[in-house]
Amino acid sequence: MNFKHLKTFIEVANCKSFSVAATRLHTVQSAISRHINALEEELGISLFERNTRHVALTASGEVYFAHAKAILNHCEQAKNDAQLVAQGKLGVLRIGYLSSACAHFLPSVLRRFNEFVPNIDVKIFEMTAAQQLHAFVEGSIDIGFSRPIDYGYDGLIRHKHLSNDPIYLVVNDSHPLAQKNTARLTDLTPYSLTLFARDQASSLFDTIISAFHQHEIRPKVHSEPISMQALLTQVASSQTVALVPGCVRNLQTKQCCFIPLDIPLFTPLEMHWTASPSATAKTWLHWCEQDINLEKETPSHSPS
Amino acid sequence: MNFKHLKTFIEVANCKSFSVAATRLHTVQSAISRHINALEEELGISLFERNTRHVALTASGEVYFAHAKAILNHCEQAKNDAQLVAQGKLGVLRIGYLSSACAHFLPSVLRRFNEFVPNIDVKIFEMTAAQQLHAFVEGSIDIGFSRPIDYGYDGLIRHKHLSNDPIYLVVNDSHPLAQKNTARLTDLTPYSLTLFARDQASSLFDTIISAFHQHEIRPKVHSEPISMQALLTQVASSQTVALVPGCVRNLQTKQCCFIPLDIPLFTPLEMHWTASPSATAKTWLHWCEQDINLEKETPSHSPS
DNA sequence: TTCATTTATGCTCAAAAAAGATAAATATAG
DNA sequence: CTATATTTATCTTTTTTGAGCATAAATGAA
The missing domain is CATH 3.40.190.290 (D-Maltodextrin-Binding Protein; domain 2)
Known part of the structure; x- marks a missing residue:
């Protein structure tokens, strides 16, 4: 089977003519004829009731037609989703946070982020600074909020100071x-x-x-x-x-x-991320820079 | 895009190796390489994080992988459904019936038929004999139960005597x-x-x-x-x-x-159908012959 | 019956895909 | 640190597939 065959089938089903479908698909009628015959041969059924004057879908053809359109749509969907994931607009963002330091500002920040990119599923994990470091090393979180952490080795982890x-x-x-x-x-x-x-x-x-x-x-x-x-x-x-x-x-x-x-x-309160952030982490970092000033969100030194 | 590309992609994702996938698909490694490259080029993203020692799906690759498997399954489903329709094991069977003559036996017969072929959606329409004839001519019913009908012309309509x-x-x-x-x-x-x-x-x-x-x-x-x-x-x-x-x-x-x-x-009570019955009608007729003796189902001359 | 129109099919050729060979890269072992 | 084995990428050759063209067969309408 072949996508070209499916597209040809859909076009023929739509305009109910092999030769019209040929011109619409910028090819010749014999190609259409062979496409349909190949499909029918593979399926072992006839998709069109046809003679030299009339073309009509059979009952099986109707069913296959519906499926064929759905399949092509599904292909587009697959392409689209994969591209969105690559762009960091779809997927999962895992955030580790220190409960005592973040509980008062994280919910409102995450709500605004969700409005910005609704298709990113943000999962939050309450963790100490040490647990966050470990999670970064094993790749189980994308972003961390904690006090400064002791990243012994090279530049694996980046950070940004948020507040004192x-x-x-x-x-x-x-x-x-x-x-x-x-x-x-x-x-x-x-x-x-x-x-x-x-x-x-x-x-x-x-x-x-x-x-x-x-x-x-x-x-x-x-x-x-x-x-x-x-x-x-x-x-x-x-x-x-x-x-x-x-x-x-x-x-x-x-x-x-x-x-x-x-x-x-x-x-200090800091935000951490890895040197090679995931696509969703990049989206988060980009959003933080241009849309949100996290420092203003963390007024932890105002006396109560 | 191409189904072969999708199948190659799925195989590579499964065994995480271009060369292993090549042998499994009975082809050479260079073909696999070009399939994946073609897919990636078309999508504009990279599906695998790979070097000469390691192959792993990217995040987008994971998403595309899930879609790809679903798409191929959908193709199988489409083929299967179309074949079932052609065999008369899936679809709609429209039955016209004379209420006064059939109301007492049709429900139990239809229930048994539904057990035999659950994927045929039987739709019943209460009609007089004359309406059934008209419905046959315009193709809006497949099977009819009525008194003898007056089919003027050629052998368009077949019938079977059920009971007196x-x-x-x-x-x-x-x-x-x-x-x-x-x-x-x-x-x-x-x-x-x-x-x-x-x-x-x-x-x-x-x-x-x-x-x-x-x-x-x-x-x-x-x-x-x-x-x-x-x-x-x-x-x-x-x-x-x-x-x-x-x-x-x-x-x-x-x-x-x-x-x-x-x-x-x-x-008399008769069953009618057309000379060129639909696939579901054929299934019905076949079932009637071998499984059900409708005459025994219609004991209308037993005194009450 | 003739004619116009439409699908099916055989033939030729070009394009695409597979196969083969080889280069480049890299993890592992020595 | 180097050598080796293994794996992917790329280039070239060969094979296969599919498109285009011409034409035959079929069929509904005039």
Whole structure:
């Protein structure tokens, strides 16, 4: 079988004449005749009831006609879809994100992106920075939102700085420090420190520790919870203190008190992608550049 | 584009090797290479990420692969459907039928036929014998069930005798003749006759009239209703008498009394079809011959 | 019956596709 | 790091397929 045969068949069925179909297809009548005969031979049935004066589809011809049109449409669809995928206008975009840092802006951003390219199926995965790095290496996400990640080797991963999230002291609301308007790091020395686990968020951990070192303080580390919500529960239920990104206030924070620090201490929020991004990732990056200014979307340092 | 290109593409995608695909398709590797290149050129995208050691589908390739398989399946489906239609195993069978004569056996027959060939969509049309003749001429039914029809010209229409339906006298239940066990035609002379309209059922009309003529009776025709139900209502509500096929007792017959005649007077039930039946009609006729004995299905002369 | 029109078919030739040979590239083994 | 084996790309030759042309056969209409 052959697409040319199908096209010829459809044309003959439409104009009910071999010779008219020939001129419409810019060929000669004998070619049409042979195409139809070849099709009929292959199918083992006759598609047209014809003599030298009349051409009409048989019942089988009618059925085959409907199928033939659908098949050609399907071919066009296949071509179109493949091209859209290549252009990054159709497909899947997998985004890893740090829940505490992104939950407040990601939904609105993704909704606007979906309006821009409705045929990209955005799948989001809550992941720590370390998990995102691993996911990039094994190719299971296209875009990541997290604190800076420790990509040891060559330029596999690219990034863009989005915002600086100021770090706050957090204590329970009956804690002696809860009354202060701003806190100094030295205020914390009497208390044991709850510190977010390093393997979950190395950047935050290192920022905090190096700040203490700069002030020549050796904090007493009490515990290292692996989720921000667990950290807040720990703080709320004990006299320990903690240092957390301001965006954490978007979580459930009953009985916790956030106090600004007297020094500028920030943890950055970044967007990451690979050096050879997928087509959908390219579409995302292009959209981010021209349509959206993500920095404006992440006002995490505005006091609440 | 070309089906051969699609098949090559699918094979290469399956075994992820140009040369292996070549041997599987009983050709040489250079042919495969050119098929893929031709496809890629036409689509304007690359379907495989490949070098001399590795072949893998691109994202667009994955999408096109899924479409390509579906397209080839669709082609098979088209071929198959067309062949089934040609064999009369798929399609529409249009049956015209005389309601009063067929309503009691047609449903069960059609159910059994549907089990035999589930893909034939049987459409039934209630029609008088005259309407069936017209429908045959214009090709709008394939099979007809009716009394004998008056096909004036050549062998366009074929028929098969199914059963003889004995004709009964019908009177209302308080009529003087209602008490009799059998009736003679001469018993009817005092009464006016309600006669089913000739243009609705010429065969029945002529049978009745010629019976009267043989007995040298000239009946007083009172009215000529165009439906059996109307005839029964007329009989039930007046002192007129009527002669009707026994199967009419399957209709709503309140206050009517059916009395056998003392002479053998029948109206035949026949199946009709055209000299060049459609494929589905052939299937029907074949099924009737070998599977069903329609005569046994039409026990219209058994007294109720 | 004749004529005009339409499909089917045999023949020739050109275009396209397959086969064959070879080059280029690259992963693996030594 | 180099050599080798394997795989894809490309160029040339050969074979096959399909288009164009001429013509025969068929058929409905005048």
